Amino acid sequence: MSHAKSHLARLLAGLAALAALFVAPAAFAAWDLNMPKGVTELSDDIWNLHMLIFWVCVAIAVVVFGAMFYSIFKFQKAKGAVPGNFNHSTTLEIVWTAVPVIILVAMAIPSARMLVKMEDTRDPDLTVKVTGYQWKWAYEYLDDEFQYFSNIDALSNQIRQLDSGMDPSQHEHYLRDVDEPMVVPVGAKVRVLITASDVIHAWWVPEIARKKDAIPGFINEFWFRVEQPGVYRGQCAELCGRDHGFMPVVVDARAPEDYLEWVNERRVLAGLPPRPTSDATVAAASE
Numbered sequence: 001m002s003h004a005k006s007h008l009a010r011l012l013a014g015l016a017a018l019a020a021l022f023v024a025p026a027a028f029a030a031w032d033l034n035m036p037k038g039v040t041e042l043s044d045d046i047w048n049l050h051m052l053i054f055w056v057c058v059a060i061a062v063v064v065f066g067a068m069f070y071s072i073f074k075f076q077k078a079k080g081a082v083p084g085n086f087n088h089s090t091t092l093e094i095v096w097t098a099v100p101v102i103i104l105v106a107m108a109i110p111s112a113r114m115l116v117k118m119e120d121t122r123d124p125d126l127t128v129k130v131t132g133y134q135w136k137w138a139y140e141y142l143d144d145e146f147q148y149f150s151n152i153d154a155l156s157n158q159i160r161q162l163d164s165g166m167d168p169s170q171h172e173h174y175l176r177d178v179d180e181p182m183v184v185p186v187g188a189k190v191r192v193l194i195t196a197s198d199v200i201h202a203w204w205v206p207e208i209a210r211k212k213d214a215i216p217g218f219i220n221e222f223w224f225r226v227e228q229p230g231v232y233r234g235q236c237a238e239l240c241g242r243d244h245g246f247m248p249v250v251v252d253a254r255a256p257e258d259y260l261e262w263v264n265e266r267r268v269l270a271g272l273p274p275r276p277t278s279d280a281t282v283a284a285a286s287e
């Protein structure tokens, strides 16, 4: 008896610990049970839409499983329940067709609105052309007439070599760092034109909530607006060849003034004069 009791006590303690994990917000953060929220206007919208649909699904599950388990327990043969002998109910059929249709339409409206917004690349503050190569990215700032390549950083490259004898844990961002990140101003609508020079690649940064194929001979486009300064990391998301795993994407979102400073450094490197400080891009971004 006491043996069974201690088993039960341990089971209850285990369940309590498990429940605590689900309740504590810190545990949520550590477990990353949900989709990350991201740092762009679009990632925020997508997250909100995702939560809306999630709660709709939860509500449906509660109603459906609630009805099912209620019926299972309430109408047991052992409790003397007698099956009905009808085989058709027009009202019921109308209800169980109409209700899902209404729910689906209600879910389609915000989803379609979101899709339209995601594809609306009009009126950007700046346009960057991104080209995928085996195995690096090229960033061409069309408004400022300079371009450069973004390769995996030297340390990651060194560590990844066969028999390098180095430990990846020596590198905080092993295989997730580049020599020259894509730099964008915070708050600006960045339009990206994306293509590839050899095989299909895909530019992907989860926190920016954008992933787009880079296809030779085609130009795809997308846009994003980063709301928080910082460095955001992603990868090529298309199996593009032997070293596919070694073409990280890094976006460095800077304050508009810092971005302008960086642009001017780049322009000088490209043999161009610096931009006038009353620039429209930066003014729009810092509004």
Ligand SMILES: [Cu+2]
Binding pocket: 132, 133, 200, 201, 202, 236, 237, 238, 239, 240, 244, 247
């Ligand atoms: Cu690639």
